Amino acid sequence: MNENELFQAALGLLPPWLVSRCTFDESAGRLDIHLDFPRGGVFPCPVCAAPCKAYDTDPLTWRHLNFFQHQAFLHARTPRVECARCGIHRVAVPWARPDSGFTLLFEAMVLMLAKSMPVLAVARFVNEHDTLVWRIVTHYVDAARAKADHSSVTQVGLDETAARRGQDYVSLFVDLEQRKVLFATPGKDAATVAAFAADLQAHGGDPEAVTEVSADKLVNDAVDKVRRLERLDHPELAGSRYVWLKNPENLTAKQGEKFDTLDVVHSHLKTARAYQIRLAFQDLFNQPAENAKAFLDKWYFWATHCRIPAIIDAAKSIRRHQDGILRWFTSGINNGILEGINSLVQAAKAKARGYRSERNLVTIIYLIAGKLDLACQPT
Numbered sequence: 001m002n003e004n005e006l007f008q009a010a011l012g013l014l015p016p017w018l019v020s021r022c023t024f025d026e027s028a029g030r031l032d033i034h035l036d037f038p039r040g041g042v043f044p045c046p047v048c049a050a051p052c053k054a055y056d057t058d059p060l061t062w063r064h065l066n067f068f069q070h071q072a073f074l075h076a077r078t079p080r081v082e083c084a085r086c087g088i089h090r091v092a093v094p095w096a097r098p099d100s101g102f103t104l105l106f107e108a109m110v111l112m113l114a115k116s117m118p119v120l121a122v123a124r125f126v127n128e129h130d131t132l133v134w135r136i137v138t139h140y141v142d143a144a145r146a147k148a149d150h151s152s153v154t155q156v157g158l159d160e161t162a163a164r165r166g167q168d169y170v171s172l173f174v175d176l177e178q179r180k181v182l183f184a185t186p187g188k189d190a191a192t193v194a195a196f197a198a199d200l201q202a203h204g205g206d207p208e209a210v211t212e213v214s215a216d217k218l219v220n221d222a223v224d225k226v227r228r229l230e231r232l233d234h235p236e237l238a239g240s241r242y243v244w245l246k247n248p249e250n251l252t253a254k255q256g257e258k259f260d261t262l263d264v265v266h267s268h269l270k271t272a273r274a275y276q277i278r279l280a281f282q283d284l285f286n287q288p289a290e291n292a293k294a295f296l297d298k299w300y301f302w303a304t305h306c307r308i309p310a311i312i313d314a315a316k317s318i319r320r321h322q323d324g325i326l327r328w329f330t331s332g333i334n335n336g337i338l339e340g341i342n343s344l345v346q347a348a349k350a351k352a353r354g355y356r357s358e359r360n361l362v363t364i365i366y367l368i369a370g371k372l373d374l375a376c377q378p379t
């Protein structure tokens with residue numbers, strides 16, 4: 001076996017690909033492996049898989065796993081094929097995904113490292129810029145999330161974690177049965193719940209089935225409905241949407257001014273009454289377990305006697321989901337799960353140190369606490 005055959009076998013290359021030559025530069029500390037295919041080599045069309053001859057080629061380079069302590073690179077003139085049916089396309093090479101400058105094995109190693117050490121440390125370890133490491137991690141996390149199936153999710157807990165400087169927040173929606181983060185997003189207001197509901201639906205889940213979180217959303221939506229109707233006769237309600245959907249402590253300065261101008265606390269507007277009923281509902285989740293049922297009964301009585309149809313509808317709907325909502329309080333298991341997730345998230349934050357953007361933090365949270373199926377295997 002000569003060195004070309006040795007590397008060909010070690011790379012697991014299949015025809016028509018072969019190793020044509022290798023160069024090792026000891027002083028530069030790098031191994032370069034050149035791949036090629038024989039004249040007339042045939043490749044499957046990347047669209048329809050019909051066998052096609054090469055039409056032209058582009059010289060491409062990929063960084064591969066180190067060769068002992070030396071960096072290793074693959075080079076190949078990569079063909080485009082002209083398929084009679086599909087036109088001209090670049091063929092897929094089996095050792096890398098399209099448009100990546102790294103091989104699949106290199107990327108798999110980066111992902112494995114990123115699970116257990118900070119991305120900046122991974123970048124230093126593999127001697128690449130950290131933005132390239134982030135790009136790899138983001139690609140695989142996004143791809144795994146895109147095909148995640150949330151159709152069996154029924155119990156969701158909501159938690160928040162402070163991001164940079166403790167001022168920005170990331171909201172976490174946790175599957176309490178599978179004990180994993182389903183959805184993470186910057187912010188902690190009503191809009192994050194709506195974003196979660198949309199994301200859950202996009203992954204085959206049913207927001208209606210998710211009682212704790214959707215109950216909140218149900219009441220929020222009812223308040224918004226009341227405001228939209230009442231605004232027709234009360235122009236002072238214009239531009240106040242988020243005043244009613246957020247909690248007082250989360251209002252921006254401008255929303256806070258609106259809150260004061262509307263004199264929300266003393267207002268006789270229906271929207272203000274609906275809002276008070278919403279705040280009271282949220283207080284349910286601060287009750288000790290033994291009070292929860294009585295609290296919910298009292299709230300239900302108030303809500304169904306407020307003479308605001310949208311709120312009465314929401315209250316009746318919550319009554320139908322009552323068992324699921326009260327399950328939230330049983331045995332304190334839920335809080336334990338959230339605490340477990342929270343310690344994973346703290347670890348994720350440490351690993352995302354210098355994470356450049358909240359999106360990167362969210363990516364690492366998914367990587368560590370999302371139990372994703374990261375399909376990063378050479379085909």
Ligand SMILES: [Zn+2]
Pocket residue numbers: 045046047048049050083084085086087
């Ligand atoms: Zn084709």
